[in-house]
Amino acid sequence: MSAIKPDHAVLQQAAHWYARLHADPGDLQTHREWQHWHGQCDQHRQAWHYVERVGQRFEPLHADGEGALQALRGARRPTSRRQVLRGLATISGVALLGWLGWRHGGLPDLLAAWRADYHCAVGEVSELRLADGTRLWLNSGSALDVDYRDDLRLLKLIQGEVLIETASDPRPLLVETVEGRLRPLGTRFSVLQREGRTELSVYQGAVEARNQAGDARAVARAGEQLHLGRQGISAVLPVNPARQSWSKGVLLADNIPLSAFVEELSRYRHGHLVVAPEVADLRVVGSFPLHDGEQALAMLEGVLPIRINRPLPWWISLEPR
Structure with missing residues (x-):
């Protein structure tokens, strides 16, 4: 298989196919169309593998709902470790460990983080x-x-x-x-x-x-x-x-590229954020809330010529308007 990295457009196609197949798994016509697209070239297959791999991490967390997110938010202090583990026990173990492995770099890192004296959940300070x-x-x-x-x-x-x-x-x-x-x-x-x-x-x-x-x-x-x-x-x-502004729950952008801003914002939310190359170099200026990723995205959409595309709950793409 070619080692060429799929471009943004192909990854978006793969995300839309993933959404269609999971919306109606029994639709044979959609499955045949997807197979045709999948077999066209190596880039399509690489993009599909990437989106599928991301989906295996993020989709189970969304499926388990607030229980999973609340359990993760509880992992902030050593006094809450038992409650956290009890909460995690109610969630699909394999799915959750897979998601956490994606976020934290693997099971050894995950276990080390759980055993740490102090924790802070994703999206919190x-x-x-x-x-x-x-x-x-x-x-x-x-x-x-x-x-x-x-x-x-x-x-x-x-x-x-x-x-x-x-x-x-x-x-x-x-x-x-x-x-x-x-x-x-x-x-x-x-x-x-x-x-x-x-x-x-x-x-x-x-x-x-x-x-x-x-x-x-x-x-x-x-x-x-x-x-x-x-x-x-x-x-x-x-x-x-302004780099230290996160300690006050604020992300300050001082004329930085949209791609760099989104890379920083992605650290404060669950899911996968991608930026179309056509808008990656747009400059971002302003003060954005770190504890409310949806508001931050809405603010970006209000001041820049972009639109927020959500083919999946955990796949968000910033596209030209």
């Missing part, structure tokens, strides 16, 4: 104050472990993003991710765990970064950011102060 007075804000779908010892304060970011405002304490504070360790020097900063890299943004003070191998070191100061990988550290770049 939690504010915490630790024993030493350090303030934390956990972003959507994040998980964090806290290990305070007599000689060390260690925070381990398992997934997602955390904004940290450090408190004065004689013990050093370290933040650990898959890619390395960060040592703040009396500061306010955020750490975002993406696939294959850690993003550090510093708003006050300074933070020293070291990669996992220990052979690369850099310091980011107020107004700077860098990316940390297992093999090295990127150059220091300016950071947008």
